[in-house]
Amino acid sequence: MSVNTKLYEGKAKTLYTTDEPEVLLADFKDDATAFNAQKRGSIQGKGSINCTISSKLFEQLAAHGIKTHYIDCPAPNQMLVKAVKIVPLEVVVRNIAAGSLCQQTGLPLGTILEQPLVDFYYKDDQLGDPLLTRDRLLLLQLATEEQVDSIAHLALQINDFLKSFWQKCGITLVDFKLEFGLDSQQQLLLADEISPDTCRLWDMTENDPNRRVMDKDRFRRDLGNVENAYQEVLQRVLQVVESK
Ligand code: C5P
Numbered sequence: 001m002s003v004n005t006k007l008y009e010g011k012a013k014t015l016y017t018t019d020e021p022e023v024l025l026a027d028f029k030d031d032a033t034a035f036n037a038q039k040r041g042s043i044q045g046k047g048s049i050n051c052t053i054s055s056k057l058f059e060q061l062a063a064h065g066i067k068t069h070y071i072d073c074p075a076p077n078q079m080l081v082k083a084v085k086i087v088p089l090e091v092v093v094r095n096i097a098a099g100s101l102c103q104q105t106g107l108p109l110g111t112i113l114e115q116p117l118v119d120f121y122y123k124d125d126q127l128g129d130p131l132l133t134r135d136r137l138l139l140l141q142l143a144t145e146e147q148v149d150s151i152a153h154l155a156l157q158i159n160d161f162l163k164s165f166w167q168k169c170g171i172t173l174v175d176f177k178l179e180f181g182l183d184s185q186q187q188l189l190l191a192d193e194i195s196p197d198t199c200r201l202w203d204m205t206e207n208d209p210n211r212r213v214m215d216k217d218r219f220r221r222d223l224g225n226v227e228n229a230y231q232e233v234l235q236r237v238l239q240v241v242e243s244k
Helices: 046-063 099-105 134-139 145-168 226-242
Strands: 003-009 013-018 023-028 031-034 039-042 070-075 078-082 089-096 112-122 171-182 188-191 199-203
Touching: 023 046, 046 070, 046 078, 046 145, 046 226, 089 145, 112 134, 112 145, 134 145, 145 171, 145 188, 145 199
Parallel strands: none
Antiparallel strands: 003 013, 013 023, 023 078, 031 039, 070 078, 089 112, 089 171, 171 188, 171 199
């Protein structure tokens, strides 16, 4: 398979067309951004680490009946994916209060939520990815009612799987962001990535609120040891996957 033209360059990935119809190549970058790209930097090895972690998680999810855009991982920082039209929603599932939920509601950091919370954000950099209500989402025709129901249902199913997967890694899944896309048959597929960039992951063996952080919050909050934390997450994922 040969790689053709650059289709799109995002903050963390570049997408290329290939000579196979409806197959794209995603090149994962070491570039890191936060706060709607107001903070920029680089995390050495991040591209390969996130691509490898995402690939393993997509494979595990597929084995549990969740349809994803993942096809193959031809190199540690490259992923072949099915071409999809991305639904312009960032779907966040929360198990424990952190980040914007604490800022916007006053809930103390670390509050365990009785039930997982599914939040929808409008994927629009210019607007700063605002939080949406279901009615606003439908008003803007970002998805149909049926699609919203399917996305919410899938997000909770994925949360059930990921919570227990990360637990096997000795990691608490605090919250995470998903994106979905529609293929040429209008089938809803899980897309984008699942990685320490898109999940809040806390080391179960650490009680210290800074030391336990194994995700992009280390970069966002200048906590240091970012590369080591990402590397440690990768090692734990590989151990769990290989022990099966
Ligand atoms: O910022 P907030 O607390 O709403 O983030 C919730 C979760 O979604 C976090 O795990 C964060 O890493 C992820 N997220 C993301 N991309 C965004 C916004 C949030 O991966 N643009």
